Amino acid sequence: xxxxxxxxxxxxxxxxxxxxxxxxxxxxxxxxxxxxxxxxxxxxxxxxxxxxxxxxxxxxxxxxxxxxxxxxxxxxxxxxxxxxxxxxxxxxxxxxxxxxxxxxxxxxxxxxxxxxxxxxxxxxxxxxxxxxxxxxxxxxxxxxxxxxxxxxxxxxxxxxxxxxxxxxxxxxxxxxxxxxxxxxxxxxxxxxxxxxxxxxxxxxxxxxxxxxxxxxxxxxxxxxxxxxxxxxxxxxxxxxxxxxxxxxxxxx
Amino acid sequence: xxxxxxxxxxxxxxxxxxxxxxxxxxxxxxxxxxxxxxxxxxxxxxxxxxxxxxxxxxxxxxxxxxxxxxxxxxxxxxxxxxxxxxxxxxxxxxxxxxxxxxxxxxxxxxxxxxxxxxxxxxxxxxxxxxxxxxxxxxxxxxxxxxxxxxxxxxxxxxxxxxxxxxxxxxxxxxxxxxxxxxxxxxxxxxxxxxxxxxxxxxxxxxxxxxxxxxxxxxxxxxxxxxxxxxxxxxxxxxxx
Numbered sequence: 001x002x003x004x005x006x007x008x009x010x011x012x013x014x015x016x017x018x019x020x021x022x023x024x025x026x027x028x029x030x031x032x033x034x035x036x037x038x039x040x041x042x043x044x045x046x047x048x049x050x051x052x053x054x055x056x057x058x059x060x061x062x063x064x065x066x067x068x069x070x071x072x073x074x075x076x077x078x079x080x081x082x083x084x085x086x087x088x089x090x091x092x093x094x095x096x097x098x099x100x101x102x103x104x105x106x107x108x109x110x111x112x113x114x115x116x117x118x119x120x121x122x123x124x125x126x127x128x129x130x131x132x133x134x135x136x137x138x139x140x141x142x143x144x145x146x147x148x149x150x151x152x153x154x155x156x157x158x159x160x161x162x163x164x165x166x167x168x169x170x171x172x173x174x175x176x177x178x179x180x181x182x183x184x185x186x187x188x189x190x191x192x193x194x195x196x197x198x199x200x201x202x203x204x205x206x207x208x209x210x211x212x213x214x215x216x217x218x219x220x221x222x223x224x225x226x227x228x229x230x231x232x233x234x235x236x237x238x239x240x241x242x243x244x245x246x247x248x249x250x251x252x
Numbered sequence: 253x254x255x256x257x258x259x260x261x262x263x264x265x266x267x268x269x270x271x272x273x274x275x276x277x278x279x280x281x282x283x284x285x286x287x288x289x290x291x292x293x294x295x296x297x298x299x300x301x302x303x304x305x306x307x308x309x310x311x312x313x314x315x316x317x318x319x320x321x322x323x324x325x326x327x328x329x330x331x332x333x334x335x336x337x338x339x340x341x342x343x344x345x346x347x348x349x350x351x352x353x354x355x356x357x358x359x360x361x362x363x364x365x366x367x368x369x370x371x372x373x374x375x376x377x378x379x380x381x382x383x384x385x386x387x388x389x390x391x392x393x394x395x396x397x398x399x400x401x402x403x404x405x406x407x408x409x410x411x412x413x414x415x416x417x418x419x420x421x422x423x424x425x426x427x428x429x430x431x432x433x434x435x436x437x438x439x440x441x442x443x444x445x446x447x448x449x450x451x452x453x454x455x456x457x458x459x460x461x462x463x464x465x466x467x468x469x470x471x472x473x474x475x476x477x478x479x480x481x482x483x484x485x486x487x488x489x490x491x492x
Contacts, residue, residue: 208323235325237462247325249254 002199003069003085003168004029005050010064012045012054019045021223023064027216032191032200034214034231036207038251041220043203047171050201051086052079068169084112087162087198091174093154095146095161101128101137104146104157108165123164130197131160132190152183159190163198170194172202176209188213207247211235219243257322261331264314268335268342271307272386274300275342278349279382279445283375285356286438289364297353304346311339327459334459338389341448341455345382348441348448355434355441365431368417371438374410377403378442381449388453394460397453401465407446414439 005027012020020042027033035043048054049062052073066073073082095104105124106114114120124141128134133156137144146157155175162170172191176184191200191213204210210217211231218228219240227240238244245251278297285293315336318324324332381403388396418436422429454466 207325236329238326244326248328249257 001168001197002030002195005169005199005201006065006067007050008065010046010049010062010066012042012049012062013060014057015059019223020049023225025218025225025228027199027201029069029199030195030197031216032195032202032214033216033218034210035201035203035218035220036205036210036246037220038246039205042223043218043220044173045223046220047088047173047201047203050169051083051088051171053088055079084165085167086169086171087165087167088171089155089158089162089173089175091177093151093158093178095149095154095157097145097147099146100142101144101146101149101157102141105160105164108161112165124160127160127164128157130163130190130194131156132186132193133157133160150183152179152186155179155183155187156190159187159194163194167198169199169201172200174203174205177205184209207235219246221246254322257318257324257328260314260318260322261328264311264318264332264335267307267311267314268338269386269390271304271311271339271342272382272389274304274307275345275349276379276382276386278304278346279352279375280379282349282352282356283371283379283442285353286359286375287372289356289360291357291360294353294356297349301346301350304343308339308343312336315339327462330459330462334455337455338452341451345445345448348445351441352438355438359431359434362431362434365428367421367428367432367435369414369435369439370410371414371435371442374407374414374439374442377407377410378446378449381407381446382452385449385452385456388456392456392460394457397456397460400449400453404446404450407443411439411443 005025007023007025007027010020010023010025011018023046035046037043045054050066050068050073052062054060054062062074064074068082068085071077071082071085096107099107102121102124103110105127106120109120109123114123125134125138128137133153136153137149137157146154149157155178159170159175176187179187188209191202194200202210202214214231216228217231217234219226219234219238219242221242227234227238227243229239233239234243235247238247278300281293281300282297284290285297315332318332322328381400384396384403385400388394388400415436418432418439421432425432451466454464457463457465
């Protein structure tokens with residue numbers, strides 16, 4: 001099951017550049033939360049702070065508190081421990097090109113020492129079922145490589161790979177921006193189903209997508225969280241003029 | 253800035269104002285026709301109806317295109333929804349003007365009667381409501397719209413008084429029944445126009461504040477929650 005995320009006084013820097021300013025946010029468990037805002041506003045940096053990927057960038061640093069359920073991400077938790085509980089899907093599908101579909105999904109489990117082939121096969125099937133890819137690949141699991149799939153299928157394969165380690169949170173950084181509308185529709189449908197079991201945080205430039213899939217939406221601007229509320233409120237009657245100017249396209 | 257979208261919204265505003273002007277003019281002409289038993293004005297109202305209907309279709313088509321092609325959000329979405337609803341109300345205002353004109357045409361064939369009802373006063377109040385409702389749309393001011401809502405009760409009372417006095421007239425002077433009935437129907441048509449002006453004002457408030465104030469459910473500033481929303485609200489936001 002998904003867990004809630006509590007962020008308090010989160011600040012992030014790239015060298016001297018202050019990228020996130022005092023972010024305070026409570027993300028509801030088992031809901032989809034969308035983060036929107038113009039390029040460079042800090043939304044991707046924010047989700048990279050949730051799974052401690054931000055600190056992998058040279059000279060990047062973070063201050064503040066991030067709690068994934070009861071787990072303090074920055075106090076007494078290793079990045080590996082944390083990332084077992086937080087899956088991530090990126091803008092561009094990145095399957096392991098030389099691995100079969102099966103091995104792509106099983107990669108995380110094998111890395112964690114799983115060797116029981118029967119159990120692995122069960123988890124691979126369940127993960128591919130959850131990512132709505134099973135029916136399309138069940139007959140070629142070992143024959144085809146991850147790279148042989150279409151873009152939309154590759155992205156669902158990456159989702160299956162993330163789900164295989166049974167995370168509690170799924171971070172998605174513009175997961176549909178490289179996909180056609182049909183593949184996008186499948187991923188959105190998937191997000192809708194997955195939030196029953198996972199807490200989902202999705203960064204998107206597509207505001208209609210945010211409106212379609214997320215119960216909560218946060219608007220970032222210049223490294224600050226300007227407004228965070230229920231999605232229908234943000235898109236019909238936002239409280240902050242800056243949010244309204246952005247979502248109505250009056251910006252710039 | 254989405255220039256083409258803004259041009260579309262401006263065009264929609266202009267078209268609705270033109271429609272509003274035609275509907276307002278129709279009501280005023282119908283009321284003057286009643287006061288002066290003027291068949292020429294009646295004819296003008298009848299002929300003007302097709303123009304109002306044409307405007308209604310054009311506005312709906314443009315609003316439909318903007319919704320489909322531009323995916324408006326927030327204040328723009330509320331504006332377009334409000335325009336489509338105001339559009340329907342203005343068309344109905346035009347219909348009421350036609351109904352009044354038809355009553356007058358019936359009335360002119362009858363002997364003139366001095367009825368104890370002040371239709372002129374009621375006409376003035378209703379015309380003022382329509383004018384102010386349209387002003388609130390032009391200015392985008394919810395306060396002006398709010399004032400129109402308060403005027404509706406006055407017109408309702410005028411209609412009630414007209415009913416009582418005209419029914420009494422019919423009882424006391426049966427020979428004036430048809431004239432009294434015409435006047436009573438005109439009073440009812442005017443009261444309906446006032447209702448449409450009220451609807452228009454409510455739509456302006458919805459557009460400007462994001463608040464649904466229909467059916468006397470007053471809400472401040474659009475911060476209402478729908479009943480199905482959970483009580484737990486997300487914690488917000490930046491410290492400025």
